[in-house]
Amino acid sequence: MSFGTPKKIGIKYDKANVQNLLDLLKAAPFPDKAPLDAEPWKLGIDHEYLKSLKSRFENEWDWNALEKQINSHDNYLVHYKNGEDSLDLHFVYARSARSDAIPLILLHGWPGMTRSLQ
Numbered sequence: 001m002s003f004g005t006p007k008k009i010g011i012k013y014d015k016a017n018v019q020n021l022l023d024l025l026k027a028a029p030f031p032d033k034a035p036l037d038a039e040p041w042k043l044g045i046d047h048e049y050l051k052s053l054k055s056r057f058e059n060e061w062d063w064n065a066l067e068k069q070i071n072s073h074d075n076y077l078v079h080y081k082n083g084e085d086s087l088d089l090h091f092v093y094a095r096s097a098r099s100d101a102i103p104l105i106l107l108h109g110w111p112g113m114t115r116s117l118q
Contacts, residue, residue, distance in 0.1 A: 004079035
């Protein structure tokens, strides 16, 4: 098992991919009412909330603002290898303002990343 050297990265959303996502979202059919008549949130996400969320993503979401917010932090990729298995992991390095803060690690694989960083 080994980790490569972390590489600092910037996040940049491809405009064509964002537009494709928005086109798909707008084309996705949405029922006029919930499929089951139940109390909101009792059997899953509330229909009206989901409808509102879909509309917000289609009409109000600012991908440039999201990109800017993500890039306001130090983003890194590190290559992990264990035998034949390998994965590129994304993490954000952000120090707490508190001196007694407990370290927290949240990371995820980088989807679609096939090239090695080493």
